[in-house]
Amino acid sequence: MFFLNPFINFFRVLKQVVKGGTWYYAWIGFLSFFILIGVAAYLKQLNHGLIETAMRDQVSWGFYIANFTFLVGVAAAAVYLVVPAYVYNFKPIKEVVLFGELLAATAIIMCVLFIMVDLGRPERVWHILPVIGKMHFPASLLAWDVLVLNGYLAINLFIPFYGLYKLAHGKEYNMQIIKPLIIISIPWAISIHTVTAFLYNGLPSRPFWNAAVLAPRFIASALCSGPALMLIIFQLVRKIYKLDIENKAIFKIAELIAYAMAVNLFLFMAEFFKEFYSNSIHLAPMKYLYFGLHGHYNLVPWMWASLFFNLTAFVLFLLPKTREHFFSLNLACVLVIAGVYIEKGMGLVVPGFIPGTLGEIYEYSPTMVERTITVGIWALGALIYTIFLKFMIPIYKGELRFVSRVKEQPDQT
């Protein structure tokens, strides 16, 4: 009855996902609540249109696109674990690469959702696809983004799923299949964030985005926030699942964040200097961000907070003493995530539109519907990641095994 095996295996995984302790159910319930109100808010938006958001012709992209941009960075950062793990064969990190890849896949799913909720006509999204739609490739950077993001999602789902599938059957995965994928996943990770940066960068109508430093800054900041998020996740996973993740791996990643942050702050300084010293008319968006423009100050406190967070976190990650102390390490992680979320989210998208192309200033602040949908997508992302971990960690630890097609499996009991 070999043909039944996939079903049996599926039910084994399902059972693993459905069964859990009180805390597990509480966490799932907590997330489901936010997902449900997110769905309700989205239905309201679908019914009335994007008029439910605070976006208008003057500021035509907002909170959704801001979250999208931040999450592309998180997804790209998986490469930060892959490089030392596979290329340099750094053992302690190699063991946690799996969680990084799953995080990348989850982040891309969230990215796609943030784009979907931003569309005026979501049911026509297939128009963007090649063959069945009318993809504007290679002219439109959004077409490029569709390709690279989906490719990246496929790679980051395939590697962990393939590896764990083999593991679940009690076999070693075939490096011949995995290795080339890992090698291409490295430039591919860089590409998703580069293409996303170019999406903004290629618009001369928006001087704030039309700076060559944009793509490098995207990468640098992504290599701060993504790994910081992973460090927190590793500690949680280690605690909840009693998984053996070495401190050495955690501290190494923390050290790498410090270097990435140094580059990020340097690039920021370069941009800041260029704009303020040249003092041309293209300074306006930067001035709006950090000092306010014509009495409009909405983002000013956020931007200074972001800079303060990033600087503090840089120092905490750089000094071995604070880096290797879990309280200061986690504080630094939270600061980096918050700092980059502001800087690469609202702090990037909104000043592209302020002042507008005809000089108008429209201060944008997301509505309740926008915030609720955003929280809903984050909750859904957390749920997807939780479910991934719920059945993948037992496989990884050898506690969950599949019924194998081949009989000769002595250790299969």
Added chain:
Amino acid sequence: MKREDKKTESRFFSRRDVLKGAFYGLASLAIPIGSADASVWDAFFQKHFREMNKDEVGAVIDRLEKEYYKKFGKKFDIKTTEAIPGTLFGYGLDLSRCIGCRRCVYACVRENNQSRDPQIHWITVLRFKQGKKWVNDLEEAEKYYYPGEVPEEGYFYMPVQCQQCENPPCVKVCPTQATWKEPDGIVVVDYNWCIGCRYCMAACPYGARRFNWGEPRIAREELNTNVHYLGNRPRYKGVVEKCTFCIQRTRGNPGRYPACVEICPVGARKFGNLLDPKSEIRYIIENKRVFRLKEDLNTQPKFFYFFAT
């Protein structure tokens, strides 16, 4: 009207709202299995305008006319007139004459069936204080001015609309090719193909594109039923629209001037064929002091500002 909005706002998620949302949301997305109304299917699977043959375009026009009749109770005549060979439309705007009366704005709204609620205008008139910065740095531009009378002492005006670029950044960035430049130089949008991503709005340096943030609403008696598929036919919620040089008029035979040109009380607006050496627009370009907005971006507008006096 305002009060009603407030009411729905305060009850964030009324049950009715959610159910209604769920119903319309699913109705607009889901496949109408067993439904007798096949037009939902046809609308969903409608091909890109430029990929349809004559019969397919005809079928789409029939369906749209029926849809509009059902929705507005009025018989629409949707044209698909193609570009006239040997034409490249250009526009001239005499800044020395413009008095900032905004008649062009509202003539455009009436002619082109822009939504009245929420309000959509394709033309923006900017007011500048004499002696202040303008042209390149629009920081001092005023969009919201409400004088008792125009022209006002000490001010001058600059209307801005789609500049019909020869090198349009909006067309370049559109991920679905829902917007393109026609052979006569007009940049158009297929409202049935646009996915509403608004990338074109980010790309446009002239703030010329408008998005239907809500369901467009026009009083039945104010509808203009003489429409073009790529121009002034009624739009949908969630798609982008823009000035088309009144494609339904200018491609006619005999052709008519765009509504804004026709209405201008001081004759500040000129329109013609750039390929015709004897046209008024060519005379202006060759004999007057002409400039185009944001030349540094190399978008090559076919919209020429000039000073006749």
